[in-house]
Amino acid sequence: MINPIGAVSGFTGISGISGMSGISDELDFTEAAKTPSPNTDFARMLSKGLESVQDAQDKASDLAVQVANGTLQDPAQYTMAANEASLGLQMTLAIRNKAVEAFQEIMRMQA
């Protein structure tokens, strides 16, 4: 009646991560191709987040150039953009560390 292993099948959702790299089209994972995985939303969110972190970095470096050549009127604009960019980078690193941690946890399971 109750299939205890059935609960584990929830992990198949992880295959949606292939959407991040965009190589899934070439490799054609049969499962990912068959059904739209719920995790494609997550992958899209992640890449959107990375884009906005990149935007913050670009803005900060633009303002740094303006500080250097003296065209920036308000130095606080630069320091705030630099803060924002550094926070974004820290967040990216935190997410990556969590992902690596989770991966290692899964790898340890098979022992």
Add this chain to the structure above:
Amino acid sequence: MSIFNAIGVAGTGVTVYRKWLDAVSDNIANMNNTSRTSEGAFQARYVQARSAQDGNGAEVAGVQLGSAEGILAYEPDNPLADAEGYVRRPDIDMGSQMAQMIMAQRSYQANLSVVDRARDAYTAAINLGK
């Protein structure tokens, strides 16, 4: 703007108060200008702030100019004086300008404090569970 919104919102406030400080410093710098009675006096600048159109923070709507009429001062020694010995001086009150400067400066600092606290809060959130 969207991830760390508080920093962006405080940044708009910083910009508004920076412009106010600029206006006040311009007013104080030109406070003792004299001009001929046939010309207008220096017009004080007043920054007009409003809530930003996108609902995130504040913005400067425009700069209003004070009266060009100024005050007529009797200074017969001034080379710009007219036949009756009058020159035109801007009608700027030093005390009011100093008060505005303190308000602008403290508000600028307040917005930067918001940035500081927001950064601390976000850092704490990022480091959660480490």
